Amino acid sequence: MSSPDLHEAPFAALDLSSDSEHSTPQSDSEALSRRERKAQFRLNKHRTDAYAAFLRSENLQSTAHLFDPRPRKTLCIINLGLGAAGCATSSRLEQVFSAFAGFERVVLKHNKPFSFARFRSGDEAKVAYDAVHEKPCDVFGGKLLFIEYLTHVQFARLADHEPQSSQVLDESRGLFYVPDFITKSEEQMIMQSIRDDEERELRMRGIQNDAQSDKWFKIQDRFVKHYGHSFDYHTKHVGDASLAASLELPAWIRPYIERIRSAVPSYTCQPDQLTIQRYPPGSGIAFHADSHTAFTDTLVIVSLGTPVQMDFRKPGADCFTSVDLQPRSLVLMTGEARYGWEHAIRIRRSDLIDGTVRKRCERWSLTLRTISQSLECSCSYSALCDSNDAMVRDLRTHKHAKTQITQGSV
Template sequence: MGLPRFKRPEGTSEPSSNLYVANCGPAVGLTLDTIETVFGAYGQVKGVHLADESGTRVIVSYRDEKSAESALKALNRRACPELGGRSLHIQYSVPSVCQVAVNDSVQVSTEASELDIPGLYLIHDFISAKEEEELLAAVDSGPWQKLAKRKVQHYGFEFHYNTRNVNTKQYLGELPSFLSPILDKMSVFQKLGYTETVLLDQLTVNEYPLGVGLSPHIDTHSAFEGLIFSLSLAGPCIMEFRKYSTGVWPTSADTLSDEEAQHSDKSSKFLRRAIYLPPRSMLLLSGEARYAWHHYIPHHKIDVVNDSRIRRGLRRVSFTIRKVRKGPCECEFPEYCDSQK
């Protein structure tokens, strides 16, 4: 089973409801949700997908050709303020007959120690099945905020997806009581050699429907401190990690030439690792894993782990627990750090 791909346009392409958009994507700091919102101003968008593994090109699929034509005329080769001022390179595209493997040929590990990513830890069965059931019931009793493809809840501080940051002046209150049993267990990471203690104050709950993933990104350095905890509930997934050789992608509109934007070999070398996250497992990103590696959940319905095909559940819920940063980041990875640009 594979995922559909789209062809890179060759020469003058015929009108289509699908647009191939270069110089745009998660590797340049633009989430698929943000891109969908901007292109949605020109018509109903069916979806936004990565055009390839570079993270700098996407496919925007409209319901009709007229909407695609309007977006192309309005945005092609023009700086778009809503997308970081980037100059987009847009052409029509059509579905490709080729298919890609479920995991795109990246080896999937089941233990964090196998990935050789400093600061990455994974604990299986961090909570019991009963605790998982209670946590799901707790969040399902609260209000959900709908995004383009998933639902979220925020506690402590709200995360703003348009700026990828938090407003430290908008305090939502203490973390919910249902999180206390999880926080009480954090000391278990000391057995893995991690000894830092920090008072966590922000929780984002995500609900992913079957087949929905997460764009490659690094949690904004200036937004959060050095620990990112992620608890998986209800369903499994593959999480991929990418380390770009040139750090975070440049964000000025004129940094990438048209030629560079079209060819990933010149603009997007990266290392790839992948790990299987079963339900009730807790992942910790710290140090290099938190500050220098993009993390990414492929948009799959089926993952391959050790030659086994594992179908994701109808829903996956994640608890991302962090500490909001109150000042600039002074980490040891300035090439990836928004505070040190």
């Protein structure tokens, strides 16, 4: 096998000939001092060694397709890993990055020479990058850290890669699809119940104009409404209770919860959160995995109205599949399908199904979740897990403190 091609990496080609300790000093005033030349030589050597170790660890020939020159929210620390280069730990790595605004979490993989730091945005990650990249790090004894930006998919590829030959998403991996979960008449009854609830809420507020109702929220081009608990689309976690239409699930949904148990016997959850979504033609939702710590291990989606294609991907293994969600069908995600795969509805006005273009019309969905009281997750899908996010740790600390106060007052 040919040696790794470092010259294809996104950093400058490493030409060390001019940095050799035996180079002839330049005579003009801009020439580097002997000490500076030695420092530059050592920097280039450390950089070359670090990237070479990274390539070897992943059996790669080049980093050209891994890293992005543009700021991204995920930083890859090339030469600092767990049980390998640098003897990093989560707590020590957090010492380096938690001082920067927007920091969310660090991710380390055992016996890998690299690690990750995630931020809310690329701009916030850039501030940390500029401050830490190729600069001595006191937390690690003055070690120079080499940092790159990763795209979301490449982060998952490096963090969760599993060298398996086949990864079909089916019931064995936690994806259940039940066609005709409800009848046409039940579908109509549900839609009428949604309208009745809305009219009742408007009357209770003394509001006559539907547009003034504050319990429907527009998220991009779709409309959402929550029962039991709201969902905060900024934090991607449980939201303020005042944003829910009701703190209880509507009565009309309860008979269908029992039916889920009959359709999928392994379903033992007692859902306490319902999200109703209305998708106008052409709208969709980006690839995502629902928060691991906000909700327990099972999600249920019932489709109403018209069909749509839902896509699933497992970034860590470059796997992709689609499910054609027919009206009145049910999708249940648990285990690997819930934690290790993302799902999405592409933003477009038609789907290509078996070679035929099918136009989209308005679709509704009912999503049932169960709130996680522990705010913990111990899954093995680091790229999609938020258990170590700074915000989630703060939520756990606040919850623990509140519990202590409550117990002390009893």
